Amino acid sequence: MAKEFVNRKSAAGRxxxxxxxxxxxxxxxxxxxxxxxxxYHTLPILKKGVHWIVTENMNPYKGTKTHVLFVHRGHLEDITKLSPAAAAELFKLARWIKTTRKLPGAGLFMRMGDMRYTGASVAHLHANLISGAVQDTHEPIAVTLGFKK
Ligand SMILES: [Zn+2]
Structure with a gap:
């Protein structure tokens, strides 16, 4: 079987x-x-770090005002292979987005490993930073990070 780089099931509804x-x-x-x-990616690159490319998500989750992607510059599929320097740079870049966009609140998450367990669409290690509206009367943003046992 050919190697699977993407999980087509994760596009459901998009x-x-x-x-x-x-x-x-x-x-x-x-x-x-x-x-x-x-x-494949046609939006501008916001920043190129030593370890990560920062860009807008071309397919933002419904309801987000901000959906930024941090894509590791080398092919990795699991956090167990991530260098401490790359981990540190990710948080530095996430802080940069939070600050420059003046986001009052945001979520930062990363799926890793076997996509059948995470709902990831791309196996290559990447992180997502999302931010939407204030809670008040707004519905939550739906994000799949795994499946119930
Ligand atoms: Zn890759």
Whole structure:
């Protein structure tokens, strides 16, 4: 069986995204490895760190005002392979987004390893930073991070 770089099930309900994931699956390349990333990703790169590329998510979760991606610059699929320097840079870049966007509150999360357990769409290690509206009368933003036992 060919290596799976993307999880097409994770696009459920997002039609345009499903189309992109289908194309990537057919190309059988990792969409987050440079230079493939620049081929599939058409939004501006906000910052290139030593270890991470920071950019807007092309397929933001419904209800987010901000949905930024941190894509590890080398192909890794698990946090167990992440260097301490890369881990430190991720938090530095997340702080940079939180500060420069003046976000009053945000969520930062990362899926890792076998995509069948996480709902990730891309195996290549990346983190998401999301922010939406104030709680008040607004519904929560739905994020799949795993599945119930
Ligand atoms: Zn990759």
């Amino acid at each position: 039609k345009a995204y499903a189309k992109i994931l289908k194309r990537i699956a057919e190309d059988s390349v990792c969409p987050f490895c440079e230079p493939n990333f620049l081929k």
